[in-house]
Amino acid sequence: MTATSVTGPRQWHRFSLTERIMRSAFYLMALIAIVWSLRSIEIIPEFLYDAPQQTVDLFARMWPIDWAWYPKVVHAALLETLHIATLGTVLAVLIASLVALLVARNITRSAVLNGIGRFILVATRSVHAVVWALFFVAVFGPGALAGTLAIAVHSIGFTGKFLSEAIEEVKSGPIEALTAAGAPPLAILLKGYWPQVKPAFLAIAMFRWDINVRESAVLGLVGGGGLGMALDTAMSNLYWDQAGLVLFVIFVIVIAVEIVTAWIRGRMI
Amino acid sequence: MSDTSLSARPQRLAFPPNWPARIGFTALALYVLYASTVVDITWARFLTGLEQGSRFLSRMFPPNTAADKLALLHSGMSESLQIAIIATAVGVLLSLPLGLAAARNLAPAPLAWASRGLIVAFRTFHPVIVAILFVKAVGFGALAGMLALVVASLGFLSKLIAEAVEEMSMKQVEAVRATGASFLAVVIMAVLPQVMARFIGFSAYQLDSNLRNSALVGLVGGGGIGATLFTAFQRFDYDFVLTIVLAIIGIVMVGEIVSGFMRRLFQ
Numbered sequence: 001m002t003a004t005s006v007t008g009p010r011q012w013h014r015f016s017l018t019e020r021i022m023r024s025a026f027y028l029m030a031l032i033a034i035v036w037s038l039r040s041i042e043i044i045p046e047f048l049y050d051a052p053q054q055t056v057d058l059f060a061r062m063w064p065i066d067w068a069w070y071p072k073v074v075h076a077a078l079l080e081t082l083h084i085a086t087l088g089t090v091l092a093v094l095i096a097s098l099v100a101l102l103v104a105r106n107i108t109r110s111a112v113l114n115g116i117g118r119f120i121l122v123a124t125r126s127v128h129a130v131v132w133a134l135f136f137v138a139v140f141g142p143g144a145l146a147g148t149l150a151i152a153v154h155s156i157g158f159t160g161k162f163l164s165e166a167i168e169e170v171k172s173g174p175i176e177a178l179t180a181a182g183a184p185p186l187a188i189l190l191k192g193y194w195p196q197v198k199p200a201f202l203a204i205a206m207f208r209w210d211i212n213v214r215e216s217a218v219l220g221l222v223g224g225g226g227l228g229m230a231l232d233t234a235m236s237n238l239y240w241d242q243a244g245l246v247l248f249v250i251f252v253i254v255i256a257v258e259i260v261t262a263w264i265r266g267r268m269i
Numbered sequence: 270m271s272d273t274s275l276s277a278r279p280q281r282l283a284f285p286p287n288w289p290a291r292i293g294f295t296a297l298a299l300y301v302l303y304a305s306t307v308v309d310i311t312w313a314r315f316l317t318g319l320e321q322g323s324r325f326l327s328r329m330f331p332p333n334t335a336a337d338k339l340a341l342l343h344s345g346m347s348e349s350l351q352i353a354i355i356a357t358a359v360g361v362l363l364s365l366p367l368g369l370a371a372a373r374n375l376a377p378a379p380l381a382w383a384s385r386g387l388i389v390a391f392r393t394f395h396p397v398i399v400a401i402l403f404v405k406a407v408g409f410g411a412l413a414g415m416l417a418l419v420v421a422s423l424g425f426l427s428k429l430i431a432e433a434v435e436e437m438s439m440k441q442v443e444a445v446r447a448t449g450a451s452f453l454a455v456v457i458m459a460v461l462p463q464v465m466a467r468f469i470g471f472s473a474y475q476l477d478s479n480l481r482n483s484a485l486v487g488l489v490g491g492g493g494i495g496a497t498l499f500t501a502f503q504r505f506d507y508d509f510v511l512t513i514v515l516a517i518i519g520i521v522m523v524g525e526i527v528s529g530f531m532r533r534l535f536q
Contacts, residue, residue: 034358037351043412055406083304126518128485139325140318144308218397254393
């Protein structure tokens with residue numbers, strides 16, 4: 001018995017045969033997809049000849065940046081962008097908390113309701129904030145209201161997903177103690193669940209706010225208010241020095257928000 | 270004696286009021302009120318909007334499935350897919366060297382800091398803004414959208430690769446180096462095996478996110494389904510808009526399933 005198994009050098013493989021076949025099939029599929037894309041995509045080569053000149057021209061028009069435009073228009077637009085991001089995040093967190101309660105299996109014990117909640121999360125997340133903004137601009141007219149709602153609705157999916165996961169990970173001890181003491185459902189929610197999910201809740205809200213500042217800076221391109229609106233105006237008027245100013249302001253505010261959230265996160269942990 | 274001291278002791282509440290939290294929430298509520306008035310969000314405007322919204326929704330149903338519209342949808346969607354696939358492939362290929370150059374345990378410090386600066390610049394700007402700049406540089410069409418998504422992929426993937434490489438165990442690197450291996454051999458034999466699984470996971474996620482964003486770059490002239498969507502909006506073809514949005518949701522969901530499968534395959 002043992003003698004037969006020792007005969008001949010044994011072959012060692014890192015992955016099983018099925019794994020290797022699946023992976024090779026996957027590489028093949030990826031290759032086919034890339035080749036298909038490269039062969040059928042339409043690129044107009046004539047546009048490429050003058051790309052370097054166009055790029056140089058673009059930056060030459062942006063320089064020197066028109067700083068005088070900042071106090072006139074961009075400062076107000078910057079504040080509006082920050083308001084849109086913050087209001088949108090607050091609204092998103094409020095709605096997402098309700099949806100998260102619906103999705104969390106340890107709170108809502110109905111598979112149908114869980115499914116409905118999950119669908120809301122996926123549907124809001126799949127449509128980009130800018131597309132939501134197009135919708136809301138058509139409904140409410142251009143301005144900060146459309147932008148805020150676009151940010152809020154798009155953020156529900158992301159925030160709700162992580163919140164429901166945090167709720168499902170709650171330890172059952174305090175909940176059972178409160179139930180045994182005869183606490184009403186709202187009290188169980190506030191004193192049993194809330195203290196346990198609070199750190200995750202604040203971290204998620206902070207992380208989403210960081211993303212939302214970035215997103216709200218471009219919503220104005222479709223009429224959602226804020227810095228994007230200023231950028232759109234500048235570019236429509238072909239004032240590239242003003243567009244350069246807006247791009248610079250976006251760069252600074254995004255970095256500043258990242259530093260602030262990193263600092264707060266460091267202090268919270 | 271003991272009785273009075275007991276009663277004198279302040280009653281301990283099971284749930285004492287949490288003043289910092291109360292103040293925090295009040296401040297947040299006040300801010301929301303203030304900010305809403307500043308950016309002119311009013312209840313009246315919301316109500317008129319709702320009225321408008323119901324008219325809007327009624328014009329969206331049923332989704333338009335006329336043959337010529339479906340042909341438009343198909344050509345826009347396949348262009349978006351091509352943009353996403355090429356952008357992911359190019360992004361993955363380029364992000365590997367950039368990520369390695371940004372890892373402080375492998376690359377010399379000046380190179381690492383320069384690469385990090387580049388990655389931060391790539392990550393800061395939203396793909397839509399990058400797309401605007403590329404549309405100016407290389408003209409309208411799929412190429413501009415593709416380049417914008419390549420930049421976005423580079424920013425995301427390189428950062429995560431650099432982090433993964435910095436977290437890996439240096440023992441294997443030292444072992445391979447001790448054999449006198451060249452830098453390329455160190456990367457292939459010691460670094461890649463440690464980060465490959467995570468790298469493929471990130472790439473799968475990036476494919477997902479590029480699919481989503483390829484619908485977006487078209488709004489500013491970057492080609493693909495976004496261009497079709499924007500045109501439909503401007504022509505008030507709201508029933509076709511609904512068709513497009515549903516198609517985007519479908520593609521994104523399929524993409525999520527594919528990338529989930531990919532992650533499990535290379536776990």
